[in-house]
Every structure is written in structure tokens, then in C-alpha cells.
Amino acid sequence: ATATMTITAKRGGIQTRVIASNGGAISIRAEEGLLLDGSLAGSAGNDSARGGSLSLTMDREDNSTAAFQNANLVVASSEPNPGTPGNGVIPAGLAPGLAISGLTGQGFVAASTINNGGFDYVQLKSAGAIDFDLSGGIMALAARSTLSVDAPTIGSRNGSANSSVNLNAPYVAVGNTDWRYQSDSHAASTGNASLLVNAGTADLIGHSALNDFGNVHFIVTGDIRLVGQVAADLTTEATSSLSPIHAFGNFTVAGNMRFSSAQVYPGSLSEFTLAATGADSSISFTSNGHAAGIPLSAAGSLKVQAPDITQNGIVRAPLGTIDFEAENTLNYGPGSLTSVAGAPIVPLGFVQNGRDWLYDFGSGHTINLSDSTASNYVALPDKSIISRGAMVNLQNVSGKTATLDLSGGGELQAYEFTPGPGGSKDILALANTYAILPGYTSSVAPADFQNGTPELKAGDKVYLSDIAGLKSGFYTLLPAHYALLPGAYAINPVAGSKNMVASQNFKTLLGIWQVAGYRSSLGGGADNLWQGFSLTPSAVVRQQSEFTNYTANAFMDSTGVTLAKDGGHVVFDVGQSLAIKGLVRLEAAPGGQRGIADISAPSITVVSDTSQLLPTEADADTLIFTAA
DSSP, X not given: OEEEEEEEOTTSOEEEEEEEOOOOXXXXXXXXXXXXXXXXXXXXXXXXXXXXXXXXXXXXXXXXXXXXXXXXXXXXXXXXXXXXXXXXXXXXXXXXXXXXXXXXXXXXXXXXXXXXXXXSEEEEEESSEEEEEOTTSEEEEEOSSEEEEEOSEEEEESOOTTOEEEEEEEEEEEEOOOGGGOOTTOOOEEEEEEEEEEEEEEEEESEEEEEEEEXXXXXXXXXXXXXXXXXXXXXXXXXXXOOOOOEEEEEEESSEEEEEESEEEEOXXXXXXXXXXXXXXXXXXXXXXXXXXXXXXXXXXXXXXXXXXXXXXXXXXXXXXXXXXXEXXXXXXXXXXXXXXXXXXXXXXXXXXXXXXXXXXSTTOEEESSOTTSTTBOOOOOOEEEEEEEEEEEOEETTEEOEEEOOOOOOEEEEEEOOBTTBSSOGGGSTTOEEEOTTOOOSSOOOOSTTOOTXXXXXXXXXXXXXXXXXXXXXXXXXXXXXXXXTOEEEEEOTTOTTOOGGGOEEOTTSOEEEEEEEEOTTSOBOSSXXXXXXXXXXXXXXXXXXXXXEHHHHTTTSOSOOTTSOOEEEEEEEEEEEEOSEEEOOOOTXXXXXXXXXXXXXXXXXXXXXXXXXXXXXXXXXXXXXX
């Protein structure tokens, strides 16, 4: 519904606005089975308002039977029609009132039911599998803001070489978010169908595998993020006895995997594996040419495993580890960037009693990053790039150079809040408090377990009118403690300030701005009415609460870990040939140590040119170094 309203704002000003209603929320959860043969509607009153959300779940929450993990949520390419359960459609003769037999754990919904509903947010979740019935050839699912496909296995039925599943949304999440089902035992199976993901930002989450897909292609204008999951319930309070915690993830396909994006990287402290199985399988990375600054991510690890790997894009693991493992050929293409160099400052954890650098995965489930004698100690990853393969090539073509960047630089930052004269409360822990960071270009907040904001949806943002030192525009809402970063602001809504206009912006004597603006989301949905926001510069935040900042280069200098200021560790482990025509950066930042290089092969021969080789030295297992 829509209406036109004339609004008289406080302190003067008149506005005429079209007010539209937001869509609502539909959540359907089934334990035994699901047949959705009707229509669902969740559209907004007009394009400027927020559409609704749709959540379809096949899951027995109490996990009372392991067999239920074989549950399937089937998305049909057309309206459910007579057929057999094995083909992902409804059996003939089934009608209301009749006994349902053989369909326990099965759910069915038509793609058109989802697409025609006008939803901004769509989540499909299953304890076992989500299968797409491709009897119609090509299936497209779309949402105006967020589309999530959440299951340990994701598969196709009735696929052919020309059939595909196309997932389209500004933000697409694929994988498995449920802590109960995080197992790397999910094996992929090959098939003829393709999975295509078109997104502004895409996340691969947790442990998941693809069934009956032979090709996967992520086409993303922004970043592809790889986010691990902890196999434990982090919503319950931790006990006094703590143990190491790891956030693992694995995305596996029996076929070819392609990533076209601005860049690819793991989230903070995520340990993620991309794997392509099968003799002719491959994984490739391609840059789309869009700007790709170093993300606010740190200490993640990425492993890529495939018979053949081609790196023509930007792959990062800031202050972490990248491990490429090719059975045959590993090619770093001209102009590619593979980097473990760090961003200038990245928030990571907090400090307790000035002594222990901790990271909280949730509800007190912490790990200790600084004390190797602690029961919950987890070492920061070695800053390294590892290249394994029978043939490894770093290319340089027409001045475009493949670069491995392990240079020193960047910093990790943790904070400690101390109640006292500087403030009795942590104002950044108050409800509805977030941060904005001018210059932050991503449309979604960083993947950060400790600073997660479950009340925010991916891509939630705020429009702020112009003030001194801050241009008008949209700003991605970040976790509140990111307001401790240089140049950042804490932001929260001001009660009773609806219909505030830009001419009413003002600065208090404490240095806190009140600014007119409105909340918005990915895809264009926004609040109908403007309101006031309290905007507190980082320096003023520190005047209201007592925070102490710590940097890893100084705090962890005596722990023996590779520091951000140090150069990293590059490893080449090759079976037949290594061609380094690209650039390997190992320099240190001021005060740091230069990096190191290791080269391993069955046999190594160093000559000025190949004409000097003896016949016995030119075998397939000898690595040849020349001056060229």
C-alpha cells in the first residue's frame, strides 16, 4: 500500500513524501515434510520500500534422528506435478486428506512460487540437501537483496549439459551455516548441470558439497568471501574450561569451479578449502577489473585443491596463509595478484587485563592468540604462500606480471575496555549502536565472528546528509567496535527524531553530531521517513568510555609468530618444472624481518643456460634453474 503525506518537520521544514508499506515475513519450518503448492506474497508497497522475507526450512531442530539429515528440500522448475519422489516432484494421486507414504523428510516448492512473491530476502535451508529439479532446463531464483541456499549438500535432479541453476541477488550465500552439520565428509558427485551465481557479493559458508553438478561459476561484481563455521553451539555460555576453536569450511565440486570477481579471500580466522575432484577438474580465478582494496579481514587460511589451478585474479588472505595444491599445473597468470600482505589496521579480538590477546567466537567461547600455554591457545597462521604442483609457472607477458605479495606491513588492532574515570560503560556495547567508516567501499560488513551483528542483514546501510568532514551518501553499517578505527564514527538512531531534515543537522558541545538520514538495504529498499542519527567521532568515543588500543606488532613481538611487519614465507614444492618470471615480494616493513623462500623438488640443477645440461640431468624429475 502507498499514500502521499505532507510532513511538517521539527524546527521547520515541510516535506511531501510517498509513504509505502514494507513487506512482511513468512517463515515455514517442517520437521517431517513440506508441500508448498500455493502462492506466497511479500512485496513492498512500491520499489522504494523494503520487500518481505521468505524462509523455508526442512529440519528437525532437536536432531533426534541422524537419518533426518538425509532430508531433501526440492525446488521444482515449475508447479509441482504428478511424477515420482525420486525425480523431485509430487507422486500421482496425492490429494488432501490422503495418507502420505514414503515422503518423510521431503519438501517441495516451485521456483515460481519463490520468484513471484516479491521478496527481498529468501532463505532455503535443509538439514540434509537442497535439490533443484531441472526438468525444465534452466532454473533461475532471484531476490532483490539476499538469497541464501543453506545445506550440507546442494544438488540437481534431471540435469543435462544445457541445464543450469542461476542464483541472482545483490548478496548470495551458498553453503552450510548450521553448527550441527559441519562435517567435511560430504562428498561431491559429478553431473552435467551447471550452477551459476550472479551477485554483488557472494559468501561460501561452512562445509558443503555439490551433487550432480559438473560446473560452478561465480560471477560477482564485488568480493567473494570464504567463511568457516565452528562445529559447536556458540549461543550457549562457555564453561570455565576452554579449548581451541577453529572455524573450518570446505566447498567441493566434482568438476570445474570458476570465480570471476574483484577478489577472493577468507574471513577473519576462517580456515577454508576449495576442492575440485576428478581427473579433468579445475579451479580458476579471474579478475573482473573492479577496484579491490585490502579487506578488513585477517588471519584466515585458504587452501585450493584441484588437478589444475589457474590464478588470473586477485586472491588474498591478509596476514594469513594461501596454499595452492595442483596435481598437474599451477599457473599464476600475467597481472594476477596473490597476497598475504595486511591492511593498514584490521580489528581482531580484544585484550584482557593487558596480558592476553583473546578472540570471542560468541558467548564467551574465546581463544587465546598470545599465550601458548593457555588451554585455548590458537596460533595465528604463518604468513605464507605455498605453491605445489608438477609444473608451477609465474608468468610475465608484455609487462603484466604475476605477483606473489608477502611483504611486511599492516597491523592488527585489539581493544580493552576498562570501567573507571573514562566511563563506567562501554558505549559501543549499547543496543542499536553501529559504526561507519568513510572510505569503506564494500556493500556488506566484514565477516567477523566476535563483532557479529545478527540484527543486521547483509548490506544494511544508512544514508546521511552532509556535515563538516563527512560527505552525504550511503555508508555500510559496521559492528560498533569498528568505531575505534581511525576516522570512524559510532552511530545510533536518536529517539523522537522522525522527519528530521538536513537543514537541522547540528553539532553538540561534546563534539557529537546529530544528522538527518535514513536506513536502507541492498536492492534499494529503505525507510519511508528520515530521522536523526547520533554520529560520534572515534576520538569522542574514547572520551566517553575508556578504551586502550593494542597492536599485534608490539604486543606479540615476543611470541615467535610472524608479525605483520615481517616479510612472509614463500614455498614452491614442484615435481617437474618451476618458471618464476613474475614478482615475489618478501620485503619487510620498518622494524620487521625480511621473508624467506623455500624451493623443493626431487632434483635441482642450476646452470647458466639449458645448453649446459648433461643428458642425465634433463630428466622429468629434475628442477632446472637458469639465469634467464
